[in-house]
Amino acid sequence: MKNEVVTLAQGAGGKQTSQLIHEVFAKHFSNPEFTADDAAVLSLGDGKIAMSTDGFIVSPFEFKGGNIGKLSICGTVNDLACMGAKPEYLTCAFVIEEGFPIAKLEEIVTSMEETAKKVGVRIVAGDTKVAGKGQVDKIFITTTGVGRLTPGVNTSGALARPGDCVIVTGDIGRHGCTILLERENLGIEADVTSDCAPLWDAVEAVLSATHDVHVIRDATRGGVGTVLYEIAEESNVGITLDAKNIPVEGAVEGVCGMLGLDPLYLANEGTMVIVAPESEKDKILEALRKIDHTKKAAVIGTVSSDMPKKVVVTTEIGAKSMIPEPGGELLPRIC
Amino acid sequence: MKNEVVTLAQGAGGKQTSQLIHEVFAKHFSNPEFTADDAAVLSLGDGKIAMSTDGFIVSPFEFKGGNIGKLSICGTVNDLACMGAKPEYLTCAFVIEEGFPIAKLEEIVTSMEETAKKVGVRIVAGDTKVAGKGQVDKIFITTTGVGRLTPGVNTSGALARPGDCVIVTGDIGRHGCTILLERENLGIEADVTSDCAPLWDAVEAVLSATHDVHVIRDATRGGVGTVLYEIAEESNVGITLDAKNIPVEGAVEGVCGMLGLDPLYLANEGTMVIVAPESEKDKILEALRKIDHTKKAAVIGTVSSDMPKKVVVTTEIGAKSMIPEPGGELLPRIC
Numbered sequence: 113m114k115n116e117v118v119t120l121a122q123g124a125g126g127k128q129t130s131q132l133i134h135e136v137f138a139k140h141f142s143n144p145e146f147t148a149d150d151a152a153v154l155s156l157g158d159g160k161i162a163m164s165t166d167g168f169i170v171s172p173f174e175f176k177g178g179n180i181g182k183l184s185i186c187g188t189v190n191d192l193a194c195m196g197a198k199p200e201y202l203t204c205a206f207v208i209e210e211g212f213p214i215a216k217l218e219e220i221v222t223s224m225e226e227t228a229k230k231v232g233v234r235i236v237a238g239d240t241k242v243a244g245k246g247q248v249d250k251i252f253i254t255t256t257g258v259g260r261l262t263p264g265v266n267t268s269g270a271l272a273r274p275g276d277c278v279i280v281t282g283d284i285g286r287h288g289c290t291i292l293l294e295r296e297n298l299g300i301e302a303d304v305t306s307d308c309a310p311l312w313d314a315v316e317a318v319l320s321a322t323h324d325v326h327v328i329r330d331a332t333r334g335g336v337g338t339v340l341y342e343i344a345e346e347s348n349v350g351i352t353l354d355a356k357n358i359p360v361e362g363a364v365e366g367v368c369g370m371l372g373l374d375p376l377y378l379a380n381e382g383t384m385v386i387v388a389p390e391s392e393k394d395k396i397l398e399a400l401r402k403i404d405h406t407k408k409a410a411v412i413g414t415v416s417s418d419m420p421k422k423v424v425v426t427t428e429i430g431a432k433s434m435i436p437e438p439g440g441e442l443l444p445r446i447c
Numbered sequence: 448m449k450n451e452v453v454t455l456a457q458g459a460g461g462k463q464t465s466q467l468i469h470e471v472f473a474k475h476f477s478n479p480e481f482t483a484d485d486a487a488v489l490s491l492g493d494g495k496i497a498m499s500t501d502g503f504i505v506s507p508f509e510f511k512g513g514n515i516g517k518l519s520i521c522g523t524v525n526d527l528a529c530m531g532a533k534p535e536y537l538t539c540a541f542v543i544e545e546g547f548p549i550a551k552l553e554e555i556v557t558s559m560e561e562t563a564k565k566v567g568v569r570i571v572a573g574d575t576k577v578a579g580k581g582q583v584d585k586i587f588i589t590t591t592g593v594g595r596l597t598p599g600v601n602t603s604g605a606l607a608r609p610g611d612c613v614i615v616t617g618d619i620g621r622h623g624c625t626i627l628l629e630r631e632n633l634g635i636e637a638d639v640t641s642d643c644a645p646l647w648d649a650v651e652a653v654l655s656a657t658h659d660v661h662v663i664r665d666a667t668r669g670g671v672g673t674v675l676y677e678i679a680e681e682s683n684v685g686i687t688l689d690a691k692n693i694p695v696e697g698a699v700e701g702v703c704g705m706l707g708l709d710p711l712y713l714a715n716e717g718t719m720v721i722v723a724p725e726s727e728k729d730k731i732l733e734a735l736r737k738i739d740h741t742k743k744a745a746v747i748g749t750v751s752s753d754m755p756k757k758v759v760v761t762t763e764i765g766a767k768s769m770i771p772e773p774g775g776e777l778l779p780r781i782c
Contacts, residue, residue: 118544118546129575137556140553152571154593156494165573165589166574169542171582200489201480205589206502207587208458214452221475224475224476234480247504256589
């Protein structure tokens, strides 16, 4: 690799992260079950299970709409949900800085408990390590989950087909915007709350309405733009977005306008992209809109065979432009 | 809790770690599958699986006999093995400090690959986060594993019975001694190599010889002494050790003598304690001694109903003394 040291960009979820994964990890860990999707699909005994892991190092560890504990449960639950797997069991491993307040730890653990109960997933094993002062920044949590695959459901980033519609399950960019405002001293006053939420109930509702869904992916690090580029790449299709249909909260739009950011590249922690045949669109939207957290679900684009591996956006005056390919350092320690 | 902040002692694997787990984690995460053993036993579909997670923050990340990558595979493989579960799938989550050399990362990943291949476990999913300089000390890895339980095997720290024999699978204290020598500037020259190794082959050999095994536990943080106290406590039994039968390498004994340390409390990363009925002793020793890594296996003591929850040691001149209860800060960041 040209870079001789690990860079923040390699942790940002974009192109450099993929490069690191392919050139270092995948090269050595390659096996039939090694996954590029949100969770691996495994045979164990008689059944098929999904398994996923995620490390959380978000800074600050508390933010409007959640904390690192809630986030650590949502992140892994949502990765399983995106494979159509009902989250069953979670493990969690903590690395805590010496001197971290026990009262804060208890708040974090309480959020984990509440979020796990809401989903119906059980935390079954854990590990605790303490590092000396200055050896870890406050608290990191890694969660790993296993779940049962919904029979008859087969989703993957490689399954988008020309003619499919592209749905987002809510307004975009809130988690990234929240962390940005809490961390950087930007002097911007804006009322933005992270979308951090578990999404299994939404996925379950969609899969109860139809099994004919091609891709479900949560738009975390790198945002909706990065996920769409991944899908375009893996499925070898083009994606065209309709700018006016992309739901963005006014406050998020305002912050993005001031800072020259695109909400398409801000992280979400409770918002998914769903790609499905046009025929299933109404059933999926109806199912999502019955659930409080996904009631703003909207169709934002279509899949075509034109311009494979590219994502373009049509503006309100009808102009078409390619959205930038993800990459570079977006905002480190967003999750 | 009396401590208002997290302390290094709470990460040392002794009494304070248990206290933190009970008073903060177990209180909130309590459910029928939440485990005090090395891995949780779970129902998933038609079968039973074991699941375990472990975070690795060892410093230095390279040491004689291994590195954090090898250790991260061994640690989780061994936790599954100790439940009598064949390790099937692993996930790994990395937190890497900005500026970490890619060449070192590749060495670590290569060790993980080699160790996983040796065991026959597949790495199926991963996650990579990068933290800024000074926000994490070089590299932390969390691995999580699932495995299939060997039918008919039922081991737990609570199953030791009076009359059982206590076996260690090799000479003790090498991992802790190695890290101590590499990290502290003690001016001691000693040729000690970590025992870091995967133990599934040893467990498989034992279980092929007999299913009548009560406890299998790897003696990591806190060493053999801490594990024996855990077993004595959970099974409500007393344990008597015979000092002359405890295998300790000369170099480890020498270092311990100079520093006033007890090898019983030094960490191991490839050495287990096995408690089984006296009738199974010879079969178990024979199975272990056929495997290179466990050929120094020895019976070191017996279980009785006397002095429940205590561990005593008989010295060569016949004196009996209680070994100290584990606790306090042993050596942070040993694993």
